[in-house]
Amino acid sequence: MTTSTTPSGSSPPAERPALTRMGGFLPVDPVLRRLSLLTLLNSFGRGLFFSLSVLYFTRIVGLSATSVGLGLTIAGLFGLVAGIPAGRVSDRFGSRPTLTVLWLACGAAMASYTLIGSYAGFLAAVICYAVVNQSGVGVRSALFADVLPPEVRVEGRAHLRMVTNVAMGVGGSLGMLALQADSRGAYTVVILANAAGFAVAALLVWRLPVRTTAAGLAGSSDEPVSRWRAVRDLPFITVTVLNGVLVLQYSLLEVGLPLWIAQHTDAPRWSVALIAILNCALVALLQVRITRGIDDLPRAVRAMGRSGVLLGLACLVFALTADLSPMWAVAVLALGAVIQVLAEVLTAAGGWTIGYALADARAQGVYQGVYAAGFSAATMAAPALITFTAIEHGTAGWVFLAVLFTVAGLAIRPAVAWARRTGEWRGEPA
Structure with a gap:
């Protein structure tokens, strides 16, 4: 980024409006407020399930720790290669509808965990979740580029990372209640809460306003290569x-x-x-x-x-x-x-x-x-x-x-x- 001097007699550039106040904890920009809310919902749900996922598969579903680890590794490999095609879809149809669909799919894949009754079912569920979840990581970054101006998008991401940490921490703390109960019913409530978090966050993504310049770039007729x-x-x-x-x-x-x-x-x-x-x-x-x-x-x-x-x-x-x-x-x-x-x-x-x-x-x-x-x-x-x-x-x-x-x-x-x-x-x- 280059800087330019203001010519003599001209007005200085307008000061960039603040995105947050109270040390970065409270968003004042309306778009960032919406992003904070959907990030809060999504991260809280993931925090709930993050600390007890392996225990659910071993203690409730009845799989061995080794087989769970192998299955999660296989799922991770599928997720690793899914992000780039998803990014291409995002460039073609827009980051907002693409992320909406991906997060709704995440919610459905997460809810399917409650139906797992065999190792084949476990593999199918975790692979589906890994593919749609990892696909959403790059699309989410593209969404931030679409809805936030270039000069503030990195500061906006910093605020959202703070929201993510806090929400996952709170969700993880509450997830300990399910660990203490250690019953299928308790784990099922946590899984469905995480799935609901994805679904509500997806609907909030759909309602985000997209900058005109970003939409114009996404819909331009550049050469396909x-x-x-x-x-x-x-x-x-x-x-x-x-x-x-x-x-x-x-x-x-x-x-x-x-x-x-x-x-x-x-x-x-x-x-x-x-x-x-x-x-x-x-x-x-x-x-x-x-x-x-x-x-x-x-x-x-x-x-x-x-x-x-x-x-x-x-x-x-x-x-x-x-x-x-x-x-x-x-x-x-x-x-x-x-x-x-x-x-x-x-x-x-x-x-x-x-x-x-x-x-x-x-x-x-x-x-x-x-x-x-x-x-x-x-x-x-x-x-x-x-x-x-x-x-x-x-x-x-x-x-x-x-x-x-x-x-x-x-x-x-x-x-x-x-x-x-x-x-x-x-x-x-x-």
Whole structure:
């Protein structure tokens, strides 16, 4: 993004209207209020079921843990390849109707979990859900590009991420009631509540206003090959891969640290919950504030570089906890978690800005589908990678991850420069 000076005697540009107030917690923009409401409903339902899904399949349906894990992995592979075709459909018919259909399908697939009575039925249900759910990730990003002006869409996404974290946290807490009851009826209520959340959110998506410029781009008569350009855009794919490396950090928090704490440190087991709570609270407090300062491509590139360095530092801090006393281990783990949170909010803000800035505005659906596929691939690969490195090889594994994160963050700069040199055709409006 370039800046221009105001000619002498002319009026300065109007100040950009605020999207939120009260530190980013309260949306004032009417479109963002609607997005916040549908995100709240959708995330609350997912939070309800997230913490008890595996237990439902094992304790209520009666499947083995190994077969459930294999089935979810197979479903994830199907979901991984679904995002790009869904993005093409979004570019052809519009992100709003496409996401409406996908979320209604998510609700139906989720409701079908209550009917599972065999492993074949389990596979069919989880594959259907994974396909429509993962298809919606890139389409949702394209929707944000359609309904929010370019200058505020990244700040809007930061607010929505805060809403997502809070809603999933509250939903997860209430989901504990179903775990305590541990009955088919309790699990069924949670599953149907999640399905209803998808259905209501889908109807809210349908009622969103779409900007005229976005609708015009989506309906333009560009040559058909441009719609698939993202899958041949090597610089963009390179940036996607590097972003995928940085988002390995989410599994570092969800998988790596709990295993590390349990197997390699003397920290009490409750420190796992402490770190999770610390992460949720700091993301909610910091995401919008930090994102406001990352509103163009150069700042986004710097943010990604800093996030890589911070992630490397966090890995080294975590490695130090292996030989510490319990209380010192908790303190150092908390320090590493704070460093990781700073990297996380920088990664999110920088990644959103770069993902939108390097995409062809005439094919946001496919571009965001490719970008989301990179995120999904990283999410699938992360548990095995983190277990093999940090958990099995200790300090040496943490050092490897530190180098990997640092190199990926710093490599974003030349990759983005390459994309900009070869991206004169991109149609993002000013």
